[in-house]
Amino acid sequence: MPRRMCLGWAQQAIEEQLQRRRMSWRKVVFRLQTYTNQHRTPQMSSTVQIILSLITLLLLSIFAHIAAPRLRLPYSVLLVLVGFLLIPLSKLPLFSYITSFQLTPELLFFIFLPILIFESAFNMNIRRISENIAAISALAIAGLLLSAFFIAFAGYWGLRAIGFEVPFIVVLLFGTLISATDPVAILALFKDFGAPRRLALIFEGESLFNDATALALFLVVLESVGAGFHGAGSLLHGVFIFFSMLVGGTVFGFLMGWVFTRLLQFARHEHLQITLTMLAAHATFLLAEFTSNSLTLWGEPIHISSILATVITSLSIGSYGRFKILPEVQEYIGRFWGYAAFVANSLVFILLGLLFTTLPVGLTDILPAMAVIILVVVVARAFSVYPVIAVLNALRLEQHIPSSWQHLMAWGSLRGALAVTMVLLIPDTLSHPEWTQAYSIKEFIMALTIGCIYFTLFIKATTINGAIRRFRINELQGLEPVEYREGKVYVYAQTLLRLASMQNQPHVDKAALHELQERYGALYRQAYGELSSNTRGxxxxxxxxxxxxxxxxxxxxxxxxxxxxxxxxxxxxxxxxxxxxxxxxxxxxxxxxxxxxxxxxxxxxxxxxxxxxxxxxxxxxxxxxxxxxxxxxxxxxxxxxxxxxxxxxxxxxxxxxxxxxxxxxxxxxxxxxxxxxxxxxxxxPALAEQQIELLEQELFLSQIHALEELESSEVITPAVKTVLYGELRQQREAD
Incomplete structure (x- = not known):
């Protein structure tokens, strides 16, 4: 009995001690929470939420990229769908931070847009562009103007027919911004299906240059909406601003391209050269924006198109400044910009899905207008492609553009980041004397833009696969059938030679080797027969x-x-x-x-x-x-x-x-x-020394290569490599 009492007292003492410890820990936690709440600032809280939102969106974009091929959906389309599905999730308190990272005009205009423009233009071959300059410029300028004004006229009467009284100038403002195309999803499909390079070049070139044209026209119309249209004077003023933006952007772009090309020549270091390309993209864009209104001609401010300036700068660096970049940096710099564009596109498209949360107009109220406008935009694209290409083919200035390409160009025009950027640039207080709707002009245009973007992504982009096959654009053309048959024979022949070289290797199973020789021998004979049967021409x-x-x-x-x-x-x-x-x-x-x-x-x-x-x-x-x-x-x-x-x-x-x-x-x-x-x-005779110099340079490079092989195989340590490299460098400079 006493023993049991002792055990009971001991158990009670232990429980009391544990209880005291729990109370003390609760006090510590309470004090920490009190201290954190007292010293937490709204700025820190919002910063952390933005970082968490960015991390979450990037993780989701990775999973979307993995899932896209399995779901047979374009990556950009799946991103928008993921963003759309995040809307109900963001309503929960635990995941409310997801919407902290949002698309803003500054983020799109000054961060993402220069990255996307530079990456695209930097990798374009300016010689190929010059071969197709008539088609690209005609679609980017004439085609965009036709599309914008067709949307204005057809959209005005179409909306009026269903009871929406919208001023013509407001519909024209929408037409200018929605006519800018985004080729990201289309070009990704082109790579998967092996579409003709010229078609991809025309698509991408048109998108680059019509972005500049669309923004210039948009700013002109936006000024007219705010200040009012006053007849011929307003028209001449708008024409002057439009062309000054295009000419000014071209001149400014060439100037900045020359400046950064010279800087690349002097910065002979990989990190410096990569940094200079980043500065070239963003500095050109920013300087063009901030210097636009500081220049005047005959009392009129000279505007500079920041998009066109960045395009020209990027083309200049990609075509001429590329020779200033160190050879070992050129491959890496392409991968760097490819990664930067991947991140920018991923964030833009997933945030486009989240844009639906900011839809300021009731969906039931705006749905009829959306349907009419989507139909008008689809027809407007066809109206801006077929007549323009018909004139080009009739003039025979460039290689003929087949009708199958025209069909794909008319259907495969998507809308994306630039359209949203221009909507966000519209002032919240923008008004017009004839505007009678309950919501603002910006809210109305935002709703229509979101509807058109979702339609092009969920309907057009998902049907491009079938359109490419329907129009047989993925079929081999020109010399490609010959290259295909010859390449097939060559690859299988090399495979058989490689298998033959394995005959005397002891670790290779003879039965497996014989089976592979039989299989690839049959494939080789089949390919050889296909080649032999095509003798004509x-x-x-x-x-x-x-x-x-x-x-x-x-x-x-x-x-x-x-x-x-x-x-x-x-x-x-x-x-x-x-x-x-x-x-x-x-x-x-x-x-x-x-x-x-x-x-x-x-x-x-x-x-x-x-x-x-x-x-x-x-x-x-x-x-x-x-x-x-x-x-x-x-x-x-x-x-x-x-x-x-x-x-x-x-x-x-x-x-x-x-x-x-x-x-x-x-x-x-x-x-x-x-x-x-x-x-x-x-x-x-002095050139004889040049030959000696070339031989010494070749020997020096072979020595460096030998050092790298020794280090990679761990024969020498990095410290030994550094010492040997220094000695070889000193000897090379002394010679």
Whole structure:
């Protein structure tokens, strides 16, 4: 009994001690909560919520990117759907922070838009743009004007027919902003289906330049809504502002492109050059905005299109400033901007889904107007594409644009970030004497814009897949069938050679190897049979394929020589321009009619002469390195084509004759280049030292490569590599 009492007292004592500890912990927690509540500031709370919202949205975008291929939905469409589904979730107290990170005019206009513009324009080939400049400019300017005014007239009468009395100028304001296209989802599908490069270029080029046109026209109409329209004076004033924005943006863009190209030349460090490209995108945009109203002409302020200025700057850096970027940085800088554009697009599209929470107008009230406007916008796009392309095809200024492309261009026009940006730029207090609706002009236009964006994403973007197949745009064209059959034979032949090399390897199972040889042997014979059955017109097409392949080898060799400092920048630009021009002639010579071919050749020849005039080789050392590089490129083509000619699957349908003719041409090119090199060595004896310098540079690069191999295989430590690199660098500089 006493023992039981002792145990009871002990148990009671332990429980009392635990209770006291619980009370003490509760006091500590209470004090901490009190202290936190007393010292918590609204600014800190909102900052944390914004960061949490950003992290959540990025995580969701990652899951959406993984799920998009499995759900067979475009990534951008799935993002908007995810954002839409977040609306009820954000109503819960636990997830209310999700809406803390919102689309604002400043975020879209000064952060996201420069990133998207620069990434797109930086990777565009300016030579390809010049080949299609008529189509791009006609669609971006004439097409946008047709679309905006068609929406204004048809939308005005359509809304009036269902009882919505909306002033014409307000519908025109909506027409200007909704006519700007967003090619993100379409271009992603083009990559998946292998659509023609020219079609993708026209889509992307039109989107870039019509963004600038749309914003310029939007600002002109917005000023007219606020100040009122006063006849011819207002019209002339608007025309002056419109063209001053386009001209001013072009001039300012070239100026900023030149400035940052020069800066890239002096900043010979990878981090500095990447930072300069970031500054080029955002500084051009900001400076164009802030200097627009500070310039005047005849008492009128000169406006500068910030979008067009950024496009021109990005094209300049991508086409000319790219040569100033270190060769080892060029690949990384492309990946960096690709990642930046991925993040920007992900956030923009997922926030577009959340925009529905800010819909200021009742859906039942605005739904009839939405339906009418969506129909008008769809018809307006067709009205802005078919007549413009018909005129271009009739004039034969450029390569013919087939009707299947026109159908896809008319249907595949999506709306996105820029339309929302322009809506957010509308003042909340904007009014008009004839406006009689219960909601404001901005709220009305916002509702219509959200409806059009959702329609283009959920209906148009999801049906592009079927449209591409319906119009057979994903089918191989031109030389591609020949390239496909030859490539198929070559790949399977190389596979069989690789399997044969595994015969004597002890770790390879002989039965498995024999099974694979039988499987790929059958595939090779099937591909060989398909190639053999297509004899009609094969020789002529194969000759062109082989020429294009040879130029591709030259371009790769040229890039390697430039990266190894065996060629100066001006020589690299001249040689690369020459190879690009040869590719253009080969591609255009295939389907051109005699008349069109003559006009096009004159235009391309003019572009070639202009390019050559800007890359004159006046320095003997530049000339010497240029002709030496031409000889090296020709030798590499001879070596690669000789190996290709030995392949069994290539020796078909006069292929030996085609190879012999092309190899003979490149032997002549090599001989001509070597003669020029020898002549310059005789004329300038000092160039002999240049040859020694080139050999020393090649040896130095091989030494550095050997050091990197030793470090990667952990034969030497990073510290040893640093010491050896310093010694080799000092020795190189001393020599």
């Amino acid at each position: 094969f020789a002529a097409m194969f000759a062109r394929v082989l020429q294009i392949h040879a130029i591709g080898i030259e371009k790769q060799t040229l890039k390697a020589l430039y990266a190894a400092a065996e060629l100066t920048e001006i020589g690299y630009r001249r040689a690369l321009g020459k190879f690009e021009q040869q590719l253009v002639f080969l591609e255009h010579g295939l389907s051109a009619t005699p008349k069109r071919k003559t006009l096009r050749k004159r235009w391309l020849r003019l572009g070639q002469l202009v390019s050559m005039s800007t890359d004159q080789l006046s320095d003997p050392a530049d000339k010497y390195l240029y002709y030496r590089a031409m000889a090296v490129c020709a030798q590499q083509v001879i070596y690669m084509l000789s190996r290709l000619a030995e392949h069994e699957g290539i020796r078909l349908f006069e292929a030996d004759k085609i190879f012999d003719e092309l190899l003979g041409q490149y032997r002549e090119y090599k001989g001509h280049a070597l003669d020029r090199v020898a002549g310059m060595q005789q004329q300038y």
